[in-house]
Amino acid sequence: MESFNSRLKTAMEYKNIKPADLSKMTGIGKSSISQWLSGKYSAKQDKIFIVAKALNVNPSWLIGADVPMNDETVLDRIYNVSNKLNKNRQEKVYDFAKQQYNEQNNIVELPLIKEVEISGAVSAGTGEYLGDGHKEIVSYNGDVPVHDFAVVVNGDSMLPLFDDKQIIFVKKTTEVRSGQIVIADYDQQAFVKKYVSDESGSRFVSLNKKYDDMTIDENHESSIFGVVVL
Template sequence: MDNFNLRLKEAMEYKKIKSAELSKLTGIGKSSISQWLSGQYSAKQDKIFLIAKALNVNPSWLIGADVPMTNESTPEKIFNIANQLDNSRQAKVYDYASEQLKEQNKVIQIPKINTVEVYGAVSAGTGEYMVDNQPEEVEYNGKVPEHDFAVTVNGDSMTPLFDDKQIIFVKKSEEARSGQIVIADYDGQAYVKKYVQDSEGCRLVSLNKKYADLPINENHEMSLFGVVIL
C-alpha cells in the first residue's frame, strides 16, 4: 500500500480527473482524496474498489502490484495516450496513424489473368490439323502481345524455346526471313518450326535435334500461316 498515493496520482493524471470530479464519481469526500494523494494515509479496501472502478484501473495495480494499470483495449490505450499530448504531438500521431492505415488498405495487386482465343494446336513434332478450327477462349496468365491469332504448341520438337502445351502468338504473314519461327502448313498439317533458307535449300527445322528437318521442295506443299512473335 506504500505506493497507493503515487499510483492514485498517476491514474488521475492519466484519466485527466481532478479530486473534485473523483469525489463526485465515488461519493468519497475531497478531503480524503487529498489526504491519500499527499500520502498521509491509504484508502481502505472498499474505497480502493470504488476508486479503481471510477478510474477504470486494476485495483491490484492501484495498491502497488506489478500488473497492468488497465484492462483497456489497444484502441482505448492509444486514445488515452494521444489525449494527453499537446496539439503538435497529436498531429504527429495522426499523421503516423494515417500512413499506417494507407499501408494497411493497399490493395494487393493480383496479376491479371487474360483470356485469349486459341485456334487449335500446331505440332512441334508430327503435324496437326489447324485449318478451319473454331477458336477456344482460354485463360492466359501473362502479358498478351499484339497478335493476329494464338495457337497451342503440341510436342517437344521446339524445346527449349517452346514447351509442350504452351500458348504462342502469331502475326499473319505469307513470307518469312530465314531464322524466323513460323507457323506453316506443310502437306496439309500445321507445324511450328524455324524457317531456314541457305545454300542447302529451304526447310523447316526443329530446335530439338531428335526431329528431322522438313525439306521445302517440289515434292511437298508448304505455305505460311504467320510468324511467331518472340
C-alpha cells in the same frame, strides 16, 4: 554562360516551335526572331519577358543564367514526352512507372489473368491439323503481344523455346526471313518450326535435334501462315 540565342534555340526545339509559330504567339516579327536565333543581336528586356512567357521558361534561364529552365516537374516532363507516343508506347511508360511504384512500396501484384482466343493447335512433333474453324476462349497468365491469332503447341520439337501445351501468338504473313519462327502448313499438317533458307536450300527446322529437318521442295506441299511473335 550560354548566350540568349543558344537558350532560345534550345527552348524552341524542346517545344517544337518554329520562328513563324513564335511570331504568332508573341506578336514579334518573324525576322526579329530569326535574327535572335542567328546571334546577330539579342532581344531587349521587354521582349525577353514576352518570349519567356510564350515558351513557358524562366526569363533568367533564357538570357543564360545558371537556373532551371522552368518550374516543370519530372512528372510534367514525362507527360509532355509520353503524350506524343503511340498507345502501345504509352502503355509501356505506364507499366514501367507502376513497376517502380510497386518496388518502392514493396507491393507484390498478383498476375493479371487474361482471356485469349485460341484458333487450334500446331505441332511441335509429328503434325497437327489447323483450321477447322472452331475457336476457344482460354485463360492466359502473361503479356499478350499484338497478334492476329493464337494457337496451342502440341509436342516437344521446339524445346527449349516452346513447351508442350504452351500458347503462342502469331502475326499473319507470307513473307519471312531465314531464322524466324513460323507457323507452316507442310503436307496438309500445321507445324511450328524455325524457317531456314541458305545455300543448301530451304527447310523447316526443329530446335529439338531429335527431330529431322523438313525440306521445302517440289516433293512437299508447303505454305506459311505467319510468324510467331514473342
